[in-house]
Amino acid sequence: MALSAALLAVAGELTRRIHDGVVARGFEGVRPAHGFAFARLAPDGATVTELAAHLGVTKQAASQLVDEMVRKGYVERRPHPEDARARLIMLTERGWACARAAEEAAVEAVRPWTELLGEREVRTLQGQLLRIAPHGPVRPSW
Amino acid sequence: MALSAALLAVAGELTRRIHDGVVARGFEGVRPAHGFAFARLAPDGATVTELAAHLGVTKQAASQLVDEMVRKGYVERRPHPEDARARLIMLTERGWACARAAEEAAVEAVRPWTELLGEREVRTLQGQLLRIAPHGPVRPSW
DNA sequence: GGGATATGGTCAACCTTCTTGACCATCTGG
DNA sequence: CCAGATGGTCAAGAAGGTTGACCATATCCC
Numbered sequence: 556m557a558l559s560a561a562l563l564a565v566a567g568e569l570t571r572r573i574h575d576g577v578v579a580r581g582f583e584g585v586r587p588a589h590g591f592a593f594a595r596l597a598p599d600g601a602t603v604t605e606l607a608a609h610l611g612v613t614k615q616a617a618s619q620l621v622d623e624m625v626r627k628g629y630v631e632r633r634p635h636p637e638d639a640r641a642r643l644i645m646l647t648e649r650g651w652a653c654a655r656a657a658e659e660a661a662v663e664a665v666r667p668w669t670e671l672l673g674e675r676e677v678r679t680l681q682g683q684l685l686r687i688a689p690h691g692p693v694r695p696s697w
Numbered sequence: 698m699a700l701s702a703a704l705l706a707v708a709g710e711l712t713r714r715i716h717d718g719v720v721a722r723g724f725e726g727v728r729p730a731h732g733f734a735f736a737r738l739a740p741d742g743a744t745v746t747e748l749a750a751h752l753g754v755t756k757q758a759a760s761q762l763v764d765e766m767v768r769k770g771y772v773e774r775r776p777h778p779e780d781a782r783a784r785l786i787m788l789t790e791r792g793w794a795c796a797r798a799a800e801e802a803a804v805e806a807v808r809p810w811t812e813l814l815g816e817r818e819v820r821t822l823q824g825q826l827l828r829i830a831p832h833g834p835v836r837p838s839w
Numbered sequence: 840g841g842g843a844t845a846t847g848g849t850c851a852a853c854c855t856t857c858t859t860g861a862c863c864a865t866c867t868g869g
Numbered sequence: 870c871c872a873g874a875t876g877g878t879c880a881a882g883a884a885g886g887t888t889g890a891c892c893a894t895a896t897c898c899c
Contacts, residue, residue: 556803556804557827558807558819558826559711559715559806559807560736561823561826561827562704562707562711563711563833564830564832564835565704565826565829565830565833566704566705566707566708567830567834567835568829568833569701569705570705571834573701588885594702602847603848603849604846604847604848612885613886613887613888614849615848615849615886615887615888616885616886616887619885619886620885635847638846638847638894638895639894640893640894641846641847641848641894642848658698661698661701664701665700665701667829668829672829677700680822680825681699681703683814683818683822684700684703684704684706684707685699686814687809687810687813687814688706688709688710688711691705691707691709691710692709692710692713693706693709730856745877746875746876754856754857755857755858755859756877757858757859757877757878758856761856777876780875780876781865781866782864782865782866782875782876782877783865783875784877
């Protein structure tokens with residue numbers, strides 16, 4: 556049980572730090588859920604349905620999230636090049652900037668661990684975690 | 698970033714498995730949030746205000762959670778022995794049974810890790826996590 | 840080709856869980 | 870013993886999710 560508690564504590568702390576780091580870089584009104592969405596949209600965009608599958612929510616919920624991100628200027632809905640029903644959700648320039656900020660914040664949040672455990676141990680840690688749950692849920696919900 | 702993603706994936710997977718394990722043992726209508734509450738109530742009970750502080754929510758929210766757990770038979774409100782304003786929230790017999798089930802489910806959820814990494818590595822992992830965030834938030838929210 | 844059916848997306852209504860604000864009962868310090 | 874602090878609840882509302890209905894377009898199959 557101690558292991559579970561420690562893991563959840565670290566995950567919660569990490570999420571909080573990344574979020575704080577993103578806010579500190581000037582992106583307000585953004586939630587962790589947006590970050591999980593960015594991860595799917597980043598390479599080439601995605602449809603609402605794909606995003607919903609990625610996040611593990613209904614497509615209505617994903618659509619509302621997109622509404623919000625559009626309103627805040629992070630993404631835009633473009634016509635899909637191959638399917639007139641669908642729309643391709645793509646990051647705007649501001650969206651890319653926010654994604655880069657999240658990346659920086661993540662690196663910054665992990666840095667103290669390297670100072671504490673050493674670089675080799677951190678790599679070991681990462682390897683162990685990847686072996687334990689290579690395909691865990693993207694949006695852990697509880 | 699890969700490290701962060703792996704950590705969140707493992708945490709999400711772990712939470713899901715513990716929850717499933719508890720449900721499989723016959724406790725329905727119970728959420729992970731209840732488990733976090735049990736952890737504080739288990740030794741000797743606690744007041745609503747203490748529980749709220751533990752969970753990181755308002756005392757109104759904690760009170761509602763207690764309402765729900767009372768309705769489901771996991772806890773009961775008893776008069777506080779030293780403060781007539783307060784009430785001592787204590788686990789019922791069913792509450793204790795559920796807490797034991799969660800403990801079992803947690804052990805079961807972690808067992809595959811031991812098979813995968815070996816017992817020594819898992820202990821190392823636990824030690825590393827405890828050093829990284831010894832006092833992370835109890836109820837990671839995102 | 841063309842109609843039945845599947846799929847992408849949205850609108851609307853509702854539910855759950857948390858918050859804020861107001862309030863009462865009781866404890867505590869001067 | 871009274872003023873202020875603290876424990877708890879009630880009520881209303883915000884946030885973020887779900888289900889159900891619906892339209893537009895794509896795909897399958899004759």
